[in-house]
Amino acid sequence: MNVVAFARAKQGTGASRRLRNSGRTPGIIYGAAAEPQLIEVDHNTLWYALKKEAFHASVLELDLDGAKSQVLLRDVQYHPYKQLVLHIDFQRVDANTALTMKVPVHFSGAEESPAVKLEKLLVTPVVTEIEVRCMPKDLPEFISVDLSKLEKGATIRLKDIALPKGVKLASQQTNPALVSVVAPAAEEPAEGEAPAAA
CATH class of the missing domain: 2.170.120.20 (Ribosomal protein L25, C-terminal domain)
Structure with missing residues (x-):
């Protein structure tokens, strides 16, 4: 399964709120001996992907501004009562590490x-x-x-x-x-x- 993401420059509560209001979800990619990378993804696409079982238990291909890497979904934060994803975490996968x-x-x-x-x-x-x-x-x-x-x-x-x-x-x-x-x-x-x- 594929995930399309974009680099996110600004962080903090205000920036994340503005991002969500524009239909994007803030997130992060970390792991595989590389620096953590702040990202944003389209909220509606993400919302429907999260309803699929395979999205939670498969190696995903993440396209970050054209650069592809393999990742796992590691954490999702939902709004307590709205149909809203507040934040998402992905972990990079090293093909040579179990x-x-x-x-x-x-x-x-x-x-x-x-x-x-x-x-x-x-x-x-x-x-x-x-x-x-x-x-x-x-x-x-x-x-x-x-x-x-x-x-x-x-x-x-x-x-x-x-x-x-x-x-x-x-x-x-x-x-x-x-x-x-x-x-x-x-x-x-x-x-x-x-x-x-x-």
Whole structure:
């Protein structure tokens, strides 16, 4: 995904306010042993890009006044109640340095699994993203987890999933269950009421 940015000369609260009033969002690029660079980006373009999952978990190509570099989205500040991005941070990516990033988890196949089809159980995702470590070229947009063979009583844990080539779990992570498999809640009669006759 591409981001078009422009160098920003002025900083401070007043300058940032004027920038936002003109339809631009102030930001910064830092990292990769280079000086931090103040930038501005078109607010509306940025707002719609931020709605895309891949924008948050992919290496982005940033075009700064014609000079291209690879970056990661590192922080976004939103207005408390307006549809407004107040500030955005990007980190430069070094193609030769491994990075640690949180990546979304996509679940599929639950409806076809024995747990749902045969046992009528409910399968609910517990983990929505995991932290991985890899080289920038190997960073996946998401991790896919197939639930089609999930059975009653089975547990799929973080360390059970197959990761794409070149990707490994970030160190020091626990090994949580990725999904919850439970029976649907039965409606119980209110206290004092007799169960309805069959």
